[in-house]
Amino acid sequence: MNDEDILHNLESLAGRLSVEVKYMNLDDEDVKIQSGTCNLKGKEVIIIDRRLSAKEKGSILSLHLRKYNTDDIFIPPLIRDRLNI
Numbered sequence: 001m002n003d004e005d006i007l008h009n010l011e012s013l014a015g016r017l018s019v020e021v022k023y024m025n026l027d028d029e030d031v032k033i034q035s036g037t038c039n040l041k042g043k044e045v046i047i048i049d050r051r052l053s054a055k056e057k058g059s060i061l062s063l064h065l066r067k068y069n070t071d072d073i074f075i076p077p078l079i080r081d082r083l084n085i
Contacts (some may be wrong), residue, residue, distance in 0.1 A: 001078055003054040009079045010061040014046065017068045021061065023050035035060045058082070 001009075014021045020040075026033040026049040035048040046064045048057050062082045070083070 003058060006079065006082065007054045007058040007061065009076060010058055010065065010082070013065060013070070013073070013075060013079065014061065016073055017044075017065070017070070019044045019046060019065070019068070021045075022047050023057070024048075025050055027051070037064045 011021055020043060022045055024047055026035065026047070033049075035046075035052075037044065037046050039045070046061060048060050052060070062079075062084075066083050070080075075083070
């Protein structure tokens with residue numbers, strides 16, 4: 001599975017967990033902005049810098065998806081390994 005496939009599987013998992021994933025340009029000269037999780041109008045959102053590579057996006061997404069309960073969701077073994085759960 002390549003980095004794009006892994007990212008797609010992680011995005012799919014986020015959808016099944018009702019977590020929205022947004023890719024935005026987080027470049028700002030005045031303030032350092034990093035990818036992360038926020039609650040927007042009662043909905044969990046993971047915002048990721050769209051300028052990152054698929055591998056970096058996947059790493060950030062897997063880091064933030066770890067906190068969700070995935071016991072009742074089928075996750076391919078390679079993706080589950082990425083989540084370290």
